[in-house]
Amino acid sequence: MAIPLDTDPKLAQYADPSSLVTTEWLAHHLDDPGLVVVESDEDILLYETGHIPGAVKVDWHTELNDPITRDYVDATGFAQLMSAKGIARNSTVVFYGDKSNWWASYALWVFTLFRHPDVRLLDGGRAKWQAEGRPMTTEPVSRPKTPYPLVERDDSRIRAFRDDVLAHLGRPMVDVRSPDEYSGRLLHMADYPQEGALRGGHIPGAANVPWARATNPDGTFRSRAELEALYGGEAGLGAGDDVVVYCRIGERSSHTWFALTHLLGYRRVRNYDGSWTEWGNAVRMPIEREVDPA
Amino acid sequence: MTSDALPARLAEIVEDFASAPPRDRLEMLLEYSQSLPPLPERLREHPERLEPVPECQSPLFVTTELDEGLVRIFADAPPEAPTTRGFAGIFHAALDGLAPADILAVPGDITARLNLAEVVSPLRLRGAAALLGRIQRQVRELVATTAAR
Numbered sequence: 001m002a003i004p005l006d007t008d009p010k011l012a013q014y015a016d017p018s019s020l021v022t023t024e025w026l027a028h029h030l031d032d033p034g035l036v037v038v039e040s041d042e043d044i045l046l047y048e049t050g051h052i053p054g055a056v057k058v059d060w061h062t063e064l065n066d067p068i069t070r071d072y073v074d075a076t077g078f079a080q081l082m083s084a085k086g087i088a089r090n091s092t093v094v095f096y097g098d099k100s101n102w103w104a105s106y107a108l109w110v111f112t113l114f115r116h117p118d119v120r121l122l123d124g125g126r127a128k129w130q131a132e133g134r135p136m137t138t139e140p141v142s143r144p145k146t147p148y149p150l151v152e153r154d155d156s157r158i159r160a161f162r163d164d165v166l167a168h169l170g171r172p173m174v175d176v177r178s179p180d181e182y183s184g185r186l187l188h189m190a191d192y193p194q195e196g197a198l199r200g201g202h203i204p205g206a207a208n209v210p211w212a213r214a215t216n217p218d219g220t221f222r223s224r225a226e227l228e229a230l231y232g233g234e235a236g237l238g239a240g241d242d243v244v245v246y247c248r249i250g251e252r253s254s255h256t257w258f259a260l261t262h263l264l265g266y267r268r269v270r271n272y273d274g275s276w277t278e279w280g281n282a283v284r285m286p287i288e289r290e291v292d293p294a
Numbered sequence: 295m296t297s298d299a300l301p302a303r304l305a306e307i308v309e310d311f312a313s314a315p316p317r318d319r320l321e322m323l324l325e326y327s328q329s330l331p332p333l334p335e336r337l338r339e340h341p342e343r344l345e346p347v348p349e350c351q352s353p354l355f356v357t358t359e360l361d362e363g364l365v366r367i368f369a370d371a372p373p374e375a376p377t378t379r380g381f382a383g384i385f386h387a388a389l390d391g392l393a394p395a396d397i398l399a400v401p402g403d404i405t406a407r408l409n410l411a412e413v414v415s416p417l418r419l420r421g422a423a424a425l426l427g428r429i430q431r432q433v434r435e436l437v438a439t440t441a442a443r
Binding site (some may be wrong): 043044045046048049061062098 | 320321323324327373374375376377378380412413414415417418
């Protein structure tokens, strides 16, 4: 049976209201058969310290990536992962996580590469759920294994590779890193490990809109009008544009991809997951270092 | 170098991790994150005395002191960063109360020998190596300062 949509008025303003659920909605639907809650965090142990009852963990680093090649798992790997987590092709998957859903968005984006039909994000993520005093548990979750079909990953719609980005130069692009990474002053996020970029700066022509500007202090998404002002007004993008977003390894930009695609209804947004750790290391990639005076 | 050369407690911890199945290794790391003692009052009131370890993905702070010739280790990381706390908990359990020379003799590749790369990812392990590096540098400085007195 299909899981109903969250009809909360806040969500109705967005282009795709079915892509978000509120904490209130989730609290009432936790036991719905056919719904699987997935926690995806930066810290691989955070889930073990307490999670939403019944939620399974999907780790972006050790489970969604191929262990050898810098790429995501393939059809077989994804089907095995889904099967082990108890997710069926017709399951409604609600993602949540730490850091304003930064990694949850990344997991949702990877699920979208496999065209998993019903994926939704918990507005406000783990922090909001906890702040509201909603139940958390350390109870181990074991869901029965599910069959999951082999579905080829579709990299053509929402993923951009280095050559795609080279061909895209001069067209709309958003660098969602911090201003210091964008300007070239820092090679990586402040307080984060150096992940090995040899050159600093940004891809020529990219606008700088740090990802977190799409969120409120409680981790929920800003209103549609605020998002329009940010991406349409400030960054000069339009819903019909062909847009490439990137960051350092493609995680923060998944969050922006989600906002542009699902909340504003942009029709062609691709996430360049190679991002700065590829571009800033590759030979002869064009780089801009000045901060845009605008 | 064999693990025989390691301080006894550290050798035990390495052996525990190396022999545990992957699932248990994560569980053990979680236990170390819970066993990291809270900072003493005097350091909680003066967080500037702790050195940040920016190589960790989450904020981690560490300081060392000499107490009658033995090294005391104080570290802190937020509860929402259990992996980082876990690394700090391991080094605290393994090295707190040892002589400076024993701590300085710990090889830099010790974090690789914990067999955590496969369950935690190499990226997240870098912070652990950086933490050990900073503890050892602080201990070298403590020893030098004490010797100069």
